Each structure stands twice: as C-alpha cells, then as structure tokens.
Amino acid sequence: MRSTVGVVGWHRTLRKTLHSLSAPSSPAFLGPNLPDVWVPGDHTSPPTHFPESLQWANGHSNAVILEGKSIAKQIKVKVADEIRRMKSGIGKFPRLAVVLLPQKCAESQLLDVVSSFNDETDVHGIIVQLPLPQHLDEEKVINVLSPEKDVDGFHPLNMGNLAIRGRKPFFIPCARRGCVELLLRHGVEIKGKRAVIIGRSKIAGLPTSLLLQRHHATVSMLHSYTKNPEQITSEADIVVADVGIPNIVRGNWLKKGAVVIDMGTNQVKDPRDHSFHVSGDVCFEEAVKVASAITPVPGGVGPVTISMLLSNILDSAKRSFEMI
C-alpha cells in the first residue's frame, strides 16, 4: 500500500522557479477581526446603492483583467525563499505526502496509510487524491486526517474554525484562498461590499463565502434551488462563480462595475474539430463589458490556487518547526 503513496520534497521542484511570505492563515489574511457594532435608528434612510462601487469602474468599456499567473509566480518565489532560509537555518524543509489509490484499495488500508502519515513528524501536509473510488467513504477518510496536516483545508475542524469569527483554522482551502488573494492583491475592497457566491460546494462556494464574511462582506449564497440567481447577482459588487456550467453567468446578470471571480474550469468540446478548450462559468465576452474587473479562465484563479497549496504546506512546516 505504501507503494501507492508518494512523498514529495517540494523544495526540489521549487528551487527551479526561484524570496518572506507572511503566514498564510494570519489574521490579516483571514480578514480584520472587527467587532459588530450596530448603529440603531439610522437604518430607515433610503438605501445608498453602494456609491463606493463606482470607484471601481475604470472608465473604459472593458474590465481590468485580474491576471493570476504573475501573482502565483510572486507567491512561489516567496515560498521558495522561505524554504531556502529554512534549509540554511535549520537544515529542514517542508514535505508533502500525496496518497494515490488503486481502484481496489481497501478502506482499512487507506485509513492505515493516512494514520501513518499523521504520525510521521517529517511530513507536514497530506493530500488524499479525490474523488475516492466509489466504495470508499470520503468523510471517514478526511476525518482521520490530522487537521494539522490537512493542507487542502477540507477537515470539518478547519472548516468550523474558518466559519467561527476570531478562530484560526490550520488551513484554508486553496482555491478560496486563491480567490481572496486575487481580490486583496488587486486592491479590491471587500469590507461592506455585497458579495454573491454562485455555487456552494465544500471546496468552493462554502469556504469562499466564509472567508469573504471574515473580510466583512455581506454574502449571499446562491445554488440550484435559488429561483432568481440573475436578480440577486445583479445587486452584487463582487461575484464569485463556481457552478461547473460553462458561461452560465451572463453579462446581463452583472451590475455595472462589479468585480467578477470565475472559478469554473469546464472542458468544452468544439463541434467543428472535436478539440477541447477550458471555459469558465462566466460568459467572459459579455461580462468584460459590464464588470470593472474580471478573472480570465484559464490564467485567473487557477494558478493562484496552486501557489496557495505550496504556501499551505510551507505554513504547516513552519508550525512544525516552531518558526511561527
């Protein structure tokens, strides 16, 4: 069974790309921990319709492209630098265990392997390849995973600590960190903004909504039972799409000047030559004329997500070596 498992020293791959990344799950990243101070009595004035959002519009008909590759590269360079300093300082480096599975893998075997990686002090992150073969219980496997090595951020303890204000999860799911990182690095203000998340999967919509709430956005979660997604979306300053259906979010769903984060990665077949290309959940050609900023697919959230995984592994190693 151990033969089906790869333990990878990420420092080797990272050495190729090569400088201090702030702790990824630092309070700043999780959002400012401000108290809720309600101001009674002043809530009956007419709605203001977010005049601030107009500052976001860039005056052109086309939106700013929230490009992810250069941000991902910056993050990787910082991670690599931290690892170099870690190695020269204490002679150690981060290690990730990736559990790949044969289709006939027995559940007890898998649980044993995960448990053994939990106990190995020189393994700082564990990823179990999902989805699992159908006969295996994903919940059971993830529950066995040590929350301190759950670099994917899927363990319910990490999800719960992401949900509860003031708490600090060990890890935040990489794709959601990627989404918020893109907003922060492009200087998009989140506090007080109205955010709509379209899709509520545990790896996508759910953690993104929790993270944006930590940053004091007013978040609405839309899903397949939402009767008027286009109407609610049209009220949002920040739109996050992760549905899994190409081009479902049209230009007329969006408020002028909205910031659009497209997390979709859909394989779309070209009927002419049967080739495939990757399409997002947002109809880019339409949205780019309405939005003030939008992520491309590919090259938007994707690359940042991958760099966030490296950052999560580094963070885990730093905790293990008591460097944070």
Added chain:
Amino acid sequence: MRSTVGVVGWHRTLRKTLHSLSAPSSPAFLGPNLPDVWVPGDHTSPPTHFPESLQWANGHSNAVILEGKSIAKQIKVKVADEIRRMKSGIGKFPRLAVVLLPQKCAESQLLDVVSSFNDETDVHGIIVQLPLPQHLDEEKVINVLSPEKDVDGFHPLNMGNLAIRGRKPFFIPCARRGCVELLLRHGVEIKGKRAVIIGRSKIAGLPTSLLLQRHHATVSMLHSYTKNPEQITSEADIVVADVGIPNIVRGNWLKKGAVVIDMGTNQVKDPRDHSFHVSGDVCFEEAVKVASAITPVPGGVGPVTISMLLSNILDSAKRSFEMI
C-alpha cells in the same frame, strides 16, 4: 474544583412535566440532502419575485403568531417519554454536566474538569457556563470539550460538520435548532426561499445561516458592516433577527407576507417606573402588520431553544447507549 461543578440528572426535572422524538440531528432535521442540479440557459428570463410567497399571506392585516411554548411543551413531553422508555428498558438515563466557575478559577483547573467529564461515560452532555471570566480562553476550553458531548454545538468540529453538506454534526446549537424547528412545525417551506439573517454571532446568525442553507434556502448574512440592511431584508421571504438591539428591524424593512423569526431578548428599561421588560430585535407592532407570520418575544424562539437542549442531551445519551 469539582465542588464548583454540578452534574444534573435531567430525568428528575422532566418527570414533572410529563411519547418518541425523532433523532434531533437526523437528515430530515438537517434538511433534505438534495444534489445541486443547475439548469443552464433558463436563467435569463425575468425574475419571478417568489410568487409562492403569496401563499403564505393569510389574508388578514395581522400575522400568524409563531408561538413557541406549546411546541416546546410537545418536545419536552416527547423527550420525557423517551427517557422513561430508556430507563425502563435499560435502566439508564441521560446526564448533563454543567460547569459553573468561580471568578478566580485557574485555566488548568477548568481544563482538567472538562477533560474528566469527557472521560466519564455516564455523562452525555457538558455545558460550560459562558461567558468565561476574562482571564480564561474560551476557544481553548471549547476545543478541549469532547465534540460528542458538546450539547451546545459550539465546538468547531460540530460547526464544520454543520457547514459541510452531507455531514452530520453531533449537535446543532440549540437556539438555531429552535428557529428551524419553529419554521418546520408551522409548515413554513424553506427550500428555494430567500432568507436573510441579521446578525452573525457563532451561537446565532452563523449556525442559523448554515442550517437554513442545508434546507436549501438562499441565504444572505447581514451584519454591522452591511450598508443597506433594510433593502436586502425587504427582499426576504424569511427574516431571522439576532442583533441584540431592541426594535432595530422595522415594519418597513419587511416584504409583505414575510415570515419573521425574532431571536432577540433585550432587557428594556421603562423610563416611567424603571421596570424592565424583554423586547425583541423586531418592532413587533409594525412587523405584525406586514408579516404573514412572526414569533413573539418572549414566548417564541426562547422556549423552543430550551427544549432543544434537552433534546440534544437525550440524543447524546441515545448515541452513548447505542440506541440510535
């Protein structure tokens, strides 16, 4: 230190009030676990503005009062019956440990007491009196509490499992269960409805939003950084208020026919005779003219919340005795 701790056999008090309660955290209570099936292409039609919500309006100018006392009594009778049957069947009953604290309690002492209750197999629920004295770390204490005995439902593992669709937390915070129980028992449809939660505390707004999402409502979370709470609230079919400010939610915040759940319990001083009365977060006199249904304060969510705690303790005992 153990002298500061009371272990209460709830069966004694319940015997006074005295049928089978469904498992409180059953899938039915958590909401139907339906798949998200998005229908692309049909989202550009004009918004329908929830015509179904009109079914809720009762044709009068005043709303149905969602009274909680009788529901609470029904739940208690069922809990008591279950306990009676448990006792006659296996000679055992549920036990709750309540940890009360002297102001000078040392953290290590408190952690030891909680740990010792974790280990006692005949204790099925543990409640630590909150808020803690200022020198104690609430997060640390709650993290030590066994999630399987966390009848308050505040442990991050329980919160995470509430957040993740398809998972089943050991316990759901009592007040939130009370809120949803009230809706379910009064036959209010939640699926596909637009719900607004005003307030986002970990004991109130947060778990309520997670639970309503499990029931497939489209949920928006409002808080003190929300710029136009009255506008967003006016779009909601279900409004849940838990702000802690008397009468902050006015009649003109509400859509005609909305269902209003008021979780506020504010002590308000009468300037004439300096007496106190309890007021909700919703201006009842105004709201009752607009809503189709509304909870009173007191006598609405409160009594149901208490009965939910009894139900959580019973549920824990049943798990312990392998009766569920």
